[in-house]
Amino acid sequence: MAVILGLGLLLGVAASPAHAQQSDSTQLKKFQRANGFLRADQPERALPLLERLYDNAPENTAFYRKLKEAYESIKRYDDALRLVDQRIGSTPTVPLLTEKARLLSQKDKVEAANDTWDRAVALAPEETQTYRTVYNTLAELRHFRKAIAVLREGRTALGRPDAFRTELAHLYGLNGQFEAATQEYVAFLGEAPNRLGYVQSRLQTFVEQGQGLEASSRVLQRTVQENPLNEVYRKLLAWLHTERNDYAAAFDEYRALDRLGDRQGQILLQFARRAADAQRYDAATRACEAIQERHPESGVAPEAQKLLGDLYRRWARRGADSTTAAQDSARYAKARAAYDTFLQENQGHSGYPEALLRLGTLQIDAYRALEDAQPPLERLVSNHGETTAADEGRYQLGRIAVLRDSLDRARLLFSRLAASAQSSDLADQAQYELARLHLYRAEFDAAMARATSISEDPSADVANDAIELKALLQEARGPDSSDTALRTFVRARLSQRQHAHGPALAALDTLLQRHSRHPLADDARFRRGDIHRARGDTAAALTAFRALAERHPRSPYADRSLFRAAALLEASGRSAAATEAYRRLLTEYPTSLLAGDARGRLRALSTETTGGMSGRAGRP
Amino acid sequence: MTLEASSRRTFLKQAGTLLAASTVGTPKPLAEDLFIPMDEEQANHLKAYGAVYAALQRGQTVDWLLNYRGGGFLTEASQTVREELQVRGVSFASISAGRASTIIAEVEADGSNKSVVPLQKAPEIAVYAPEGAVPWDDAVRLALEYAEVPHDVIYDEEVLDGDLASYDWLHLHHEDFTGQFGKFIRYRNEPWYIQKQNKAEAAAKEFGFRKVSQLKLAVTERLKQYVSQGGFLFSMCSGTETFDIALAAHQTDIVPEEYDGDPVDPNALEQLDFANTLAFRNFTPNLNAQEYEHSNIDVGPPAPEMRDPSLDYFTLFEFSAKWDPVPSMLTQNHVATVRGFVGQTTAFDKDALKEDVVVLAEAPDRPQVRYIHGAHGQGTFTFYSGHDPEDYQHFVGDPPTDLSLHSQSPGYRLILNNILFPAAKKKKQKT
Secondary structure (H helix, E strand, O other), rough: OOHHHHHHHHHHHHOOOHHHHHHHHHHHHHHHHHHHHOOOOOHHHHHHHHHHHHOOOOEEEEEEHHHHHHHHHHHHHHHHHHHHHHOOOOOOOOHHHHHHHHHHHHHOOOHHHHHHHHHHHHHHHOOOOHHHHHHHHHOOOOOHHHHHHHHHHHHHHHHHOOOOHHHHHHHHOOOHHHHHHHHHHHHHHHHHHHHHHHEEEEEEEHHOOHHHHHEEEEEEEEHHOOOOHHHHHHHHHHHHHHHHOHHHHHHHHHHHHHHOOOOOOHHHHHHHHHHHOOOHHHHHHHHHHHHHOOOOOOOEEEEEEEEHHHHHHHHHOOOOOOOOOOHHHHHHHHHHHHHHHHHHHOOOOOOHHHHHHHHHHHHHOOOOOOOHHHHHHHHHHHHHOOHHHHHHHHHHHHHHHHHHOOOHHHHHHHHHHHHHHHHHHHHHHHHHHHHHHHHHHHHHHHEEEHHHHHHHHOOOHHHHHHHHHHHHHHHHHOOOOHHHHHHHHHHHHHHHHHOOHHHHHHHHHHHHHHEEEEHHHHHHHHHHHHHHHHHOOOHHHHHHHHHHHHHOOOOOHHHHHHHHHHHHHHHOOOOOHHOOOOOOOOHHOOOOHHHHHHHHHHHHHHHHHHHHOOOOOHHH | OOOOOHHHHHHHHHHHHHHHHOOOOOOOOHHHHHHHHOOOOOOHHHHHHHHHHHHHHHOOEEEEEEHHHOOOOEEOHHHHHHOOOOOOOOEEEEEEEEHHHHHHHHHOOOOOOEEEEOOOOOOOOOEEOOOOOOOOOHHHHHHHHHHOOEEEEHHHHHHHHHHHHHHHHHOOOOOOOOOHHOOOHHHOOOHHHHHHHHHEEEEEEEHHOOOOOHHHHHHHHHHHHHHHHEEEEEEEHHHHHHHHHHHHHHOOOOOOOHOOOOOOOOOOOOOOOOOOOOEEEOOOOOOOOOOOOOOOOOOOOHHHHHHHOOOEEEOOOOOOOOHHHHHHHHHHOOOEEOOOOOOOOOOEEHHHHHOOEEEEEEEOOOOOEEEEEEOOEEEEEEEEEEOOOOOOOOHHHHHHHHHOOOOOHHHHHHHHHHHHHHHHHHOOOOO
């Protein structure tokens, strides 16, 4: 409706009162019919109407525009150009010349189009709008280079080197000139520091392309060197570093930002959390350590101290497969030291109970230092008994009792926890521990009853463990009425859990000597291999794993033994023997769950020895 | 194409006869062969193709037993092949030469619809795909990479520079040869779209074309020429439909203004030249820039209320391997029905097919086909509709399909049948 009213006004502009009203009405109807034809994709029916309307009123802008549009829709560019030329007459304007240039471009008359755009600019070079008009048309046609040239020319002509910053930046980005684009955005930020979010969103569109990211980083690095006190540049550079996954470089920037803004470690702590989420523990720990060094009295220092412990603990656990034991050990030591420091200095902190728990657990799992683990856990349970951390502390105290062979105390602790734990998962775990305690005490019926109860809830985390326990109890009892073999076996299991390797091996040897054909024999041999491996006795571990595969080829442990033997051989540099063991696994146990891993190792070993596949490599 | 029996097969036949006729008590086989079943017993069908390809690369002949045990393979036993099969997790059996000759005799027996095709040469493979990441995945590249089949990736520049002559087999997937950037205008502000458009426009300018559609047409004409000179072309998803649309529109402009800056030709539909296409005729391109569909060649996915992966399937035609060896090769599978999957081009309208196009698979009780084959000049083309055989609806930005979870995929097998098909041709391609 608004359009029609607008057209009505437009049609009325040149009309005289009485006769004109009727004429206007007729023209309006014709115009509407033509418009309808165009919308119905029938330009051949619209054209005669529009041409007549235009011939009768060539000064009418609506008729002119619609007729030009109709010509263009059927690619009659010459006719459209004729209209524009008529309108230009002897008084060219920037919009009309720009329009003419656009049509020439559509006709593929590139040189003539460029000349006409230049004429448009020359018509009013002192007007900012001139360049905007020409630029908009060029950008619409995706003639980015020409558009850039026009805007640069505008800057010079207007004597305003800051003109068209965002337009030029956008054009440079589209044209693949990422350094130039970033320079424009940097200059824009210098003038409008509160537009950092806008600039980031614009840069995001091309930093995803590796080339754009590198170019942007180069520009920002130079800019920061030249303007070391400018916070917004550093923020942008820090963001680019994280986009490149260069957290070490990002740390430097955030450290500087923290100092520039006198934020007393707040920015560093935020960065540490982000880096931790990205598993970049090196940068995250450096950030926490920087807070301790520079801002030990800051409000965020306690949080940073505790986070430092968490970071080293997670880093050590994550690196267990990829770094040396010494490195892990050093990280565990740093984690322990960080928790110790935190606990000494921050008794009223909300993270205190959790830190006690982490320190206690670390002492058990990483150091097996039960004497050192117990005090923080007991302090946790007695002083912070209502917290969820305290429940977990009770569980860990139960574990300590098992590891110390205080099974009665363990039973008491797990029983209380099973009845009172706030978390159902923890209560289930306690129930499972109670089942295991029955097992260790050779109370097989009680163990079975408890395992059955736990396994009835398949959603419980420990349901699978309980099912495994049930299977053991169902299959391994006998041959005598006192279940001697199973008793010996569970004694070995308890010793193994307590890291008492000697007694564990002795029990397993006894079992294998006295009951060599018992269903537990394969499990016992597998455990022997594992214990030797844990003691670092590779030769004995290899013998045990190989013996299992030879003596119990149908055992569910056979493929696992072969794989462990192969892995030990590989780790000790005996690639040929490792290859043979992996191949044997594939030949004898082609459906093993470990077959995929074995193939992967074979591929890796083959690549090490031959330098990769022959022939052309597939490009990913 | 003449498919002659290899000398090795002849030897096996003779050996079988000799063994059968022999009265000497020497049960030991003369030699040992490896049989790779491709029926339900095979643990990893997809890797089997890669293992066969690797054997061909080493100069070993492999017999493809069409319509026997899902299209099994037979080759001489060697430690290298055995280890390669083992490492890839491909099921195989060592059999005596006598057993091998019995199998071949059974396959070649008069009246059977089976046949032996000797594969002699590892074809040189190229995949036509843009460099850099795109937010969708190319099923054939996934298949080739999973099967560990070496291949080169080429794109417009290599095609226009004449590099196609180096390859026996060329694959296309989710490509838009009409120059409309996949009709993904809804993503026009996404970085990947901007990058794709910029690169395409830069390439067009570099080769002297004003518009991307003109560049793509030139590429399409080169690809067609490659086929006519003896090349093998396999295409999937929108790479099928847009290929023929571009060829049909070689004298006109069907690209809406939103994509190339100028409107479609007023008589574009009248100017379509279906004599120039490979597989389709009498279709109508979709000239609406906002609509995702390219033309009515594609019948589209089932209606939303009917779009149920458990009900959507298509059936493979069974060909006589003796009389129709090529369609037979292309349809070897361990199942007769394959689960359906949709794509930008989901299924071809049967009425849009040219008369000489062979239908390899079709959706039952519907006038639509999924897998077609045809010849052009000295070469052939195979078109397979849909995007990802193991992801019913693969959306832009979805993670790639993990083929280790689909190592027995019948849908992916159809893709890999195509890489061995050129290996069956004895003479080197002239391009």
